[in-house]
Amino acid sequence: MLNNKVTKAVRLAIAFGAASAALTSVNVAAEEQKEGAEAVERIQVTGSRIKRTDIETSSPITVMTAEEIKFSGYDRVEDILNQLPQIEAAETSFLANGATGTATLDLRGLGSNRTLVLINGRRMQAGSITSQVPDVNQIPASLIQRVEVLTGGAGAVYGADAVAGVVNFVMNDEFEGLAFNVGASGYQHNNDNKYIQDLMDKRGYDYETGSTGIDGRSYTIDMTIGSDFADGKGHAVAYAVWRRNEELLQGSRDYASCALSAAGTACGGSGTTPNPHFDIFPVVDGEVDYTQEYWGYLDPSGNGFKEDDGYRYNFAPVNHFMRPNERFSVGSFVKYEIDEHFRPYLEFSLMHNRTAGQIAESGTFFNEEFLMDYNNPLMSDLQKQQLQEFFGQSSADQFVMYIGKRNVEGGARADNLEHTSYRILTGMEGEINDTWSYDVSYNYSATTSSSVYINDLLAPKIGPRVGAVGTECEGDCLYYNVFTLGGVTKEQADQLAGVGTQTGLVTQVIYNGYVTGELDFTLPTADAPVAMVIGLERRELNYERISDTVYAEGQLLGQGGPSPSLFGEINVNDLFTEFQIPVTDGLNANLAARWSDYSTSGSDTTYSLGLDYTIADAYMLRASFAKAVRAPNVGELFGAQNIGLWSGDDPCAGPSPTYTAEQCARTGMTAAQYGNVTKSPAAQYNQFAGGNPNLQPEEAETITLGIVANPFENFNFSVDYFNIEMEKVVGTVGASRILKNCIETGDAFFCDNVKRSPSGSLWLGQEGYITNLSDNIGGRHWRGIDATVGYKMDLENATLSFDLNGFYSMKKEVEPILGDAALAYDCSGVVSTDCFTTPKWRHTFKADYTADGWRVGMKWRFFGSVDYDGTADTLLVENGGLDSFSFIDLSGSYSLNERVTLNGGVNNIFDKEPPMVGSTIASNANTVAGFYDTLGRFLHFSVNMKF
Numbered sequence: 030m031l032n033n034k035v036t037k038a039v040r041l042a043i044a045f046g047a048a049s050a051a052l053t054s055v056n057v058a059a060e061e062q063k064e065g066a067e068a069v070e071r072i073q074v075t076g077s078r079i080k081r082t083d084i085e086t087s088s089p090i091t092v093m094t095a096e097e098i099k100f101s102g103y104d105r106v107e108d109i110l111n112q113l114p115q116i117e118a119a120e121t122s123f124l125a126n127g128a129t130g131t132a133t134l135d136l137r138g139l140g141s142n143r144t145l146v147l148i149n150g151r152r153m154q155a156g157s158i159t160s161q162v163p164d165v166n167q168i169p170a171s172l173i174q175r176v177e178v179l180t181g182g183a184g185a186v187y188g189a190d191a192v193a194g195v196v197n198f199v200m201n202d203e204f205e206g207l208a209f210n211v212g213a214s215g216y217q218h219n220n221d222n223k224y225i226q227d228l229m230d231k232r233g234y235d236y237e238t239g240s241t242g243i244d245g246r247s248y249t250i251d252m253t254i255g256s257d258f259a260d261g262k263g264h265a266v267a268y269a270v271w272r273r274n275e276e277l278l279q280g281s282r283d284y285a286s287c288a289l290s291a292a293g294t295a296c297g298g299s300g301t302t303p304n305p306h307f308d309i310f311p312v313v314d315g316e317v318d319y320t321q322e323y324w325g326y327l328d329p330s331g332n333g334f335k336e337d338d339g340y341r342y343n344f345a346p347v348n349h350f351m352r353p354n355e356r357f358s359v360g361s362f363v364k365y366e367i368d369e370h371f372r373p374y375l376e377f378s379l380m381h382n383r384t385a386g387q388i389a390e391s392g393t394f395f396n397e398e399f400l401m402d403y404n405n406p407l408m409s410d411l412q413k414q415q416l417q418e419f420f421g422q423s424s425a426d427q428f429v430m431y432i433g434k435r436n437v438e439g440g441a442r443a444d445n446l447e448h449t450s451y452r453i454l455t456g457m458e459g460e461i462n463d464t465w466s467y468d469v470s471y472n473y474s475a476t477t478s479s480s481v482y483i484n485d486l487l488a489p490k491i492g493p494r495v496g497a498v499g500t501e502c503e504g505d506c507l508y509y510n511v512f513t514l515g516g517v518t519k520e521q522a523d524q525l526a527g528v529g530t531q532t533g534l535v536t537q538v539i540y541n542g543y544v545t546g547e548l549d550f551t552l553p554t555a556d557a558p559v560a561m562v563i564g565l566e567r568r569e570l571n572y573e574r575i576s577d578t579v580y581a582e583g584q585l586l587g588q589g590g591p592s593p594s595l596f597g598e599i600n601v602n603d604l605f606t607e608f609q610i611p612v613t614d615g616l617n618a619n620l621a622a623r624w625s626d627y628s629t630s631g632s633d634t635t636y637s638l639g640l641d642y643t644i645a646d647a648y649m650l651r652a653s654f655a656k657a658v659r660a661p662n663v664g665e666l667f668g669a670q671n672i673g674l675w676s677g678d679d680p681c682a683g684p685s686p687t688y689t690a691e692q693c694a695r696t697g698m699t700a701a702q703y704g705n706v707t708k709s710p711a712a713q714y715n716q717f718a719g720g721n722p723n724l725q726p727e728e729a730e731t732i733t734l735g736i737v738a739n740p741f742e743n744f745n746f747s748v749d750y751f752n753i754e755m756e757k758v759v760g761t762v763g764a765s766r767i768l769k770n771c772i773e774t775g776d777a778f779f780c781d782n783v784k785r786s787p788s789g790s791l792w793l794g795q796e797g798y799i800t801n802l803s804d805n806i807g808g809r810h811w812r813g814i815d816a817t818v819g820y821k822m823d824l825e826n827a828t829l830s831f832d833l834n835g836f837y838s839m840k841k842e843v844e845p846i847l848g849d850a851a852l853a854y855d856c857s858g859v860v861s862t863d864c865f866t867t868p869k870w871r872h873t874f875k876a877d878y879t880a881d882g883w884r885v886g887m888k889w890r891f892f893g894s895v896d897y898d899g900t901a902d903t904l905l906v907e908n909g910g911l912d913s914f915s916f917i918d919l920s921g922s923y924s925l926n927e928r929v930t931l932n933g934g935v936n937n938i939f940d941k942e943p944p945m946v947g948s949t950i951a952s953n954a955n956t957v958a959g960f961y962d963t964l965g966r967f968l969h970f971s972v973n974m975k976f
Contacts, residue, residue, distance in 0.1 A: 077186060077607060077619065078150075078468075078545055078562045087619050087639025087653045089735055089749040089815060091115060091178040091834065095201070097875075098173055100886055100920045102214060102934050102969030104249045104272060106165040106173075107132035110196070111959065112890065114836035114871040115180055115815065120160065121959035122274070124952065125349035128386040130446030130478075131156040131164035136180065136193040137753070137811055138841065138856075138865055143659055143727075145183070145191040148198050148452075149376070151539070152187065154474040157448050158533030158574040158595075161662040164476070165198075167380045167450045169270045169358055171210055171251040174201040180733075180751060180815060184635040184657030185621035188566065188603055192657045192729045192755065202362035202376075204255035204266045207976045211250050212932075215243040218940055218965030220283040225296075225945070225955075229287050232296045234343050236286040244281060245351050245964060247274035249971075263365035269358070276353035276387070277964065280346030284942055285954035288345040291678050291712050293904030293947030298341030300710035301392040301433035302326060305511045306337065308395060308431040308707065308793060311420035317429050319788040320701045323419050327514050333411035341710055344389030347441045350954050351964065354384045369460050376454040387443040391485045391526075391587040393511075395431040398794050399497040402427045407496050407512045431793050432495065434511045438522040440484050442587050448478040456541075465546030472539040480531040485585040487527035494525070529585050531592065533574035540567045543605070555611035562607040570599045572663040589674035589713075590795075597663030600628040615643040625658070629666060630726050633658045647739040651749075655731045661724040661759045665803050670719030672795050677765040677862045677949050678901040679791050681772065682708040687900060688772050695775045696768065702789035712948040714791045715798035716764040725805050729755040735815075743821040752812045757805040762845045764799040765862045770845075770852060778846070808844040813837055827880040835872035854898070860911060861898040862949050866957045868893035868913070886934075888918040892961065902947040911944045916962050929974050936967040 091113065103109045107121050119135040120128070133141040133156065146153050146163040156164025179195040187195060218241045229236050255266035279285040290297030300306045309323040328335035360378035367373070403413045403424045416428060456470030493500040494509035502508055507524050510516030543564025551558045574595040578584070583591030605623040612618055619639040626632040637655035644650065680686060681693035683706070690703040698706065735749030762779075768791075771779040786797030818833040841857040841864075844850065856864035870893040877886040892914040897905035905911070920934030943961035952958045 077609070077621070078543060078564070087617075087641045087651045087733075088183070089180055089651070089733060089747070089751075091180065091815070091817070093176040093178075095174050098170060098176075099932060099971075099973075100884075100922070100934065101918075102920065102932075102936055102967065104170050104212060104214070104247065105132060106168050106170055107134065107959075109170060110134055110165075110176065112873060113178065114834060114873065115178060117865060117867070118957070118959035122352050122354060122384075123350065123954075123958035123963050125352060125386040126388045126953070128352065128384075128444070128446070129157050129160040130352075130382070130384045130386070130444075130448060130480075131160045131162075132166050133160065133162050134165060134196055136178065136196065137813075138867060139193040139753070139755075139809065139811065142662060143190060143192040145187055145189075145195045146198075147187070147195060149200055149202070150197060151454060151470070151472055151541075152190075152537075154450070154452070154476060154537035155535045155570075155572065155662075156450070157446075157476060157478040158531060158535065158572075159478075159480065161572075161664045164382075164448065164450065166356060166382050166448070167358070167378065167452070168198050169251065169268055169360070171249075171270060172200050172204075172253060172266075172268050172360075174199045180749075183637075183655070184659075184729075185605065185623045185637045185655065186607065188568070188601070188605075188623065188625065189658060189660050189726075192659050192727065192731075193753070200362065201253075202266050202364070203264065204253055205257075206255065208253045209974045209976075210252075210971055212969065212971030213246065213248050214967065214969035215246040216277070216964040216967055217241055217243055218282060218942075222284045222942065225284050225287065225289075228289075228294075228296045229283075232287065232343070234287050234296060236283045237281060238283065241281055241965075243968065245275055245277040247272065259365065262367075263363070265361065265363045267359075267361040271357050273355045274351070274353060276349055276385075277351040278346060278387075279348045279350045279954045282350065282954070282964065284945055285350055285956070286346055287343050288711075289904075289945065289947050289951070289955045291901045291947045291949045293902045293945065296341075296343065297712075297948060298343050298345075298710060299389075299392075299433075299435065300337075300341060301394050301435050302340060302342040303435045303437045304329065304340070304514065305393075305435075306340075306395075306433035307334070308433075308788075309416065310429050310788065311422055312400075312427040312429060317787060320705070321420055322705060322707070322788070323416065324707055327512070329514070331514060333409060333415050342389075342435050344435075344711075345954070347387065347389050348954070349385075349387045352384045352386055354382065356380065356382045371457060371459045373457045374455070377452070379451045380449070382448045382450075383446070385443050385445045387441050388587075389441060390436045390439060391442050391585075392435040393432045393486065393491055394586050395433045395793050396488055396586050396795070397491065398429050398431060398796075399492055399495060400427060400499065401430050401496070402498055405496040405512075407508055407510055409512065412512060427498065432491070432511060434509075434517070436484075436486055436522055436525070438517055438519045439486075439526055442482065442484045445481040445483065446478070448476060450474070450476040461544065461546070465544060467542070467544045469542040470539075472537070472541070475534060475536040477534050478532070480529075482529040482580075482585060482588070483526075485527055485529065485587045486525045487579070487584050488586050489584060490525050491586075494521070527579055527585055529579040529588070529592075530577045531574055531580055533572075533595075535573075536569075536571045538567075538569040541565070552610070552612060554613045556614060557611040559611070560609040562605070564605050566601075566603040566605065568599075568601040568603075570601075570663070572597045583671065590672040591669070593669040593671070595664065595667060595669065597667040598628070599660070599663065601660075602626045617641050619653075625660075627660050627726070630660055630724075633660075633726055649737040651733070651735050651737065653731075653733045657729045657731065659727040659729070659759070661726065661803075664720060665759050666720055666722050666724055668720030668803070670717065670802060672715050672717050672798055674713045675716045675764040675799070675801070676713055678712060679706075679708060679714060679768065680901070682706040682790070692772045692775075695780050696771055696783045697780075697785040698789050702785075706789040707793075709792040714764065715795060716801045717798045718761065718801045719803065721803045724759055724803065725757055727755055727757050727759050727805070729753060743823070744819070746818045747816065749815045750813075751815070753809070754811075755809040756847060758807055758809055759803060760806055761801045761803055762806055763863055764801045766845055767799050767801060805847075806845060807847040807849075808842075810840060810842040810844070812840040814839065827878060830875075830877050830879075832875045833872060835870065837870050838867055841867055858893070858896055859898050860895045860905075860946070860950060860957075862901075864898065866895055866911065866960055868895050882924040883922060885921045886919070888920075890916040890918070899949070901949045904945070904947060905950070911946075914941065914944065914961060916941055928976055929972065931970075931972055933970040934968075936969070937962045937965065940966040
């Protein structure tokens with residue numbers, strides 16, 4: 030009976046291909062148990078440490094196989110995983126401004142910090158000094174055997190951070206032979222976007238046209254060697270991977286060659302321009318009169334100042350669209366069996382990664398209010414006369430000035446980022462007796478990283494060099510001649526340039542041990558005994574980021590604020606257990622519980638209950654309930670509180686504010702300021718943000734219900750519903766949301782966090798800002814459906830298979846303030862300043878034709894339409910949001926012989942451009958970078974050799 034059950038489970042699993050949990054979860058780990066003359070294979074599936082005789086579990090698992098990874102053509106792990114409908118784009122190579130240099134995964138869109146990432150079932154460490162979540166750059170794509178994505182709460186099994194689920198990278202540690210792979214890829218696009226070309230023509234901007242040729246090239250070389258040793262008692266695998274890709278600037282694509290305005294209907298840009306802008310207010314009776322404002326720049330004809338007429342700097346072309354990257358990694362997996370009771374093992378990996386995030390030149394960015402007088406040696410007589418007439422002043426009076434001068438003389442800014450990550454795992458496993466086994470391990474992992482920011486301007490050096498009152502430019506000090514057309518020289522700019530450096534070390538030490546086996550107890554209604562796991566774990570997390578004085582004091586004008594050093598330590602002690610209870614032949618109950626004690630927040634308990642019921646051999650119903658927690662990380666707890674930037678819109682600014690004077694008065698705007706406060710040309714405003722040492726752990730409850738079916742041969746499907754509810758979410762309300770709620774409700778809870786500068790601005794200088802600190806702010810309620818379908822046809826000497834993996838988002842509700850349902854908003858099927866792009870429906874559909882020695886495949890990636898919730902982006906308002914998008918990929922392979930295989934393909938064969946959005950929505954280059962195909966057509970080719 031038992032063996033028959035295994036056969037049925039495996040048959041059901043094999044039918045599913047990459048679309049089902051069961052399918053490629055076989056061989057995660059296996060042991061043999063003798064029962065009479067038969068051997069029954071037991072496997073360990075992601076989401077449990079109990080080895081079991083069936084493959085499907087009560088929690089849904091999506092699997093991506095090594096073959097699917099290879100045929101995708103991508104060699105960056107985040108690009109590979111972002112193809113799954115269940116994963117949203119997080120940190121990718123398509124981000125430049127503020128990039129951490131890491132690659133992260135975001136399951137369900139709940140945040141990378143709520144997605145637990147494992148290698149062979151064991152957690153990874155934080156990826157860098159600026160990121161608290163794992164960096165999947167550490168994982169060699171060529172050695173991945175499969176990726177298992179568990180989309181139900183798994184906190185009771187693996188501990189904190191598994192609120193959205195688990196991504197487990199199962200590596201090929203059983204490899205035999207020698208494999209050598211060489212690959213190359215690149216992008217190609219036809220620049221023929223008439224819409225944005227017309228906008229750039231109106232501005233007089235230059236842009237590329239026609240075919241780009243092959244650009245953004247990447248190259249990979251990897252080698253893997255594996256073999257048994259010691260007469261088959263041991264097995265070892267070693268690998269080495271080198272990867273490099275070239276940079277791509279936004280100027281290489283016409284649709285990214287100018288920065289769209291907030292409305293998305295014109296080429297915007299920055300008010301910090303090569304020809305300087307000035308925001309000037311008079312001093313009257315010793316006080317600054319902010320009701321009188323002169324906003325202008327140097328008249329290009331040489332006639333002093335000219336009032337602003339919309340002249341902006343197009344900062345887009347020099348920004349990175351895709352960062353350059355070079356990465357080298359090596360590693361090994363070693364196992365040795367001394368006897369059945371003692372099998373030591375070792376895993377080692379080392380990765381070194383270098384990248385740089387280049388953005389437009391630095392500048393003075395209207396950062397500081399300078400007190401000036403009419404004795405300034407740099408200003409012309411005409412300029413002084415113009416200001417005196419405008420303000421009704423005399424030569425004895427004073428005025429204050431904000432300066433926006435772009436440092437085109439000094440070149441682009443760049444953050445040079447390096448990471449070195451290493452991981453050492455050692456342990457032993459074995460059988461205690463015929464029914465019990467153990468596993469004890471020690472896991473040490475660490476990341477050293479550095480950030481060296483170059484070509485930024487130093488704030489303290491500006492005042493003396495522009496002749497501010499109370500300062501002196503002496504010795505070798507050169508005046509920064511911003512009041513003369515073309516007056517700034519490279520020598521003047523070089524005196525202002527500075528370099529900021531941050532270095533640090535992140536370490537994680539995990540001690541883990543557990544025993545698993547079968548109890549001498551069987552329910553009267555079942556044939557198999559109850560199985561269990563009990564274990565202990567200790568995690569020690571240490572985080573340090575050391576900033577030099579330049580970073581710590583916020584001297585670099587292009588950084589938005591100070592970045593002080595950060596130190597923190599979190600220790601966790603866990604006690605965990607699991608039970609698998611066969612209730613009847615076909616009905617199983619699975620229970621798990623974990624007690625955790627955190628050095629920062631005390632103790633918590635998580636638990637889960639799952640049921641799976643097999644009907645008529647080909648149908649299985651499954652359900653699970655889980656309570657999960659996530660303790661706040663070091664950055665959330667101990668991050669310094671300081672002024673930085675947020676992207677969005679001040680709807681009370683500009684000559685025609687969106688809201689009434691009465692509503693805007695709630696934010697601190699006076700009647701005289703209403704209609705006279707300048708909007709930020711770059712759509713960037715100030716916020717006071719940072720950590721909170723009093724944070725409590727988040728709590729979440731997850732429910733999943735599903736069916737897995739194989740109604741007839743070669744056809745299968747699965748449908749799983751999930752419901753995730755979170756409370757005490759660690760995060761921020763959001764500066765944009767605080768401002769909007771204050772305007773619309775007048776609630777002091779929000780309005781007390783809005784502080785306008787004396788001029789009414791939220792971006793000029795640093796006196797105006799929105800307080801947006803981390804807190805246990807509210808709730809999240811996510812609901813959706815995952816669906817997979819698979820069908821295989823056996824043809825004469827060939828096979829044709831079809832697979833669909835889809836995700837339908839039913840609800841993505843954010844409750845900024847817990848218990849205040851009136852403020853809740855739903856991000857499902859919506860894009861806004863508060864909502865990342867989330868189509869209601871998203872899927873991948875694959876068709877593969879395989880014959881002797883060759884294969885041809887097609888993939889259809891579909892993104893449903895998205896509504897726009899907002900008013901600032903008039904382009905999205907007019908279009909009704911974002912249209913649906915389809916991308917078609919083609920790939921193929923051919924085996925020249927048993928040892929050499931050629932692989933190639935084209936992704937996005939029709940060269941579809943990503944949807945364009947205005948500056949309040951765009952994450953980079955006028956689009957939601959990394960979510961949709963960003964750079965056009967992608968071509969890839971590789972040669973795989975195995976001996």
